Amino acid sequence: MTYSLFDEPPAPHGAPEPIAPGAVLLRGFALDQAEALLQAAQQVIAAAPLRHLMTPGGRVMSVGMSNCGALGWTSSRAGYRYSNTDPLSGQPWPPMPACFADLAMRAAAEAGFEGFAPDACLINRYEPGARLSLHQDSDESDLSAPIVSVSLGLPAVFLFGGLQRSDRPARLRLAHGDVAVWGGPSRLAFHGVAPLADGEHPRLGRQRINLTFRRAG
Numbered sequence: 001m002t003y004s005l006f007d008e009p010p011a012p013h014g015a016p017e018p019i020a021p022g023a024v025l026l027r028g029f030a031l032d033q034a035e036a037l038l039q040a041a042q043q044v045i046a047a048a049p050l051r052h053l054m055t056p057g058g059r060v061m062s063v064g065m066s067n068c069g070a071l072g073w074t075s076s077r078a079g080y081r082y083s084n085t086d087p088l089s090g091q092p093w094p095p096m097p098a099c100f101a102d103l104a105m106r107a108a109a110e111a112g113f114e115g116f117a118p119d120a121c122l123i124n125r126y127e128p129g130a131r132l133s134l135h136q137d138s139d140e141s142d143l144s145a146p147i148v149s150v151s152l153g154l155p156a157v158f159l160f161g162g163l164q165r166s167d168r169p170a171r172l173r174l175a176h177g178d179v180a181v182w183g184g185p186s187r188l189a190f191h192g193v194a195p196l197a198d199g200e201h202p203r204l205g206r207q208r209i210n211l212t213f214r215r216a217g
């Protein structure tokens with residue numbers, strides 16, 4: 001019996017790429033699960049529709065959002081918070097699909113964060129022109145857990161800054177199937193998304209979907 005390079009199908013993704021201390025990019029990590037993730041996201045959105053939240057400052061966000069899992073992130077004039085119910089329906093958020101939790105856990109492990117068990121997944125939907133201004137994610141109670149993000153659909157320019165709002169952000173292209181893990185010293189870094197460039201994605205058309213997995217409670 002001989003072994004050949006050709007016995008194994010090509011890995012759907014390459015080696016983890018370090019972005020910053022505690023932050024790792026796994027290009028293409030979600031490619032072989034993309035269809036399952038998108039179908040599960042569609043079911044979540046059918047039960048908890050995407051909505052454009054109001055910021056505490058009174059602006060309507062250009063990104064459409066929903067959640068699944070025990071806790072969901074919301075914003076209103078009253079501030080940002082995690083809630084165990086969808087304010088639109090008064091019902092619990094849809095449960096986290098098994099394929100979501102599984103992918104997030106495997107990506108975190110690949111980046112060196114064993115035992116990550118997300119209890120919240122924020123679903124962000126970008127249409128051309130939608131953006132997310134520079135912010136920190138600090139509403140979660142467990143900041144020792146990383147955040148795992150999955151990009152699907154049109155590519156985006158992700159802005160990755162430092163621990164001060166004034167630190168000039170680096171620009172990173174995030175494409176369909178890319179997964180990034182943000183933990184350790186990067187967990188409280190300022191970050192955002194540049195206005196989405198128009199385009200046509202073969203599966204998703206004129207949109208980008210981003211899933212962010214957190215340990216919020």
Ligand code: MD3
Nearest residue numbers: 124137147149182186187189191210212
């Ligand atoms: C770096 N979402 O939902 S994901 C967010 O593409 C958010 O929709 C963006 O920022 C998006 O809060 C970016 C990548 C990401 C998420 C959380 C982070 C990067 C992060 C937290 C700390 C540092």
Ligand code: FE
Nearest residue numbers: 135136137191
């Ligand atoms: Fe964020």
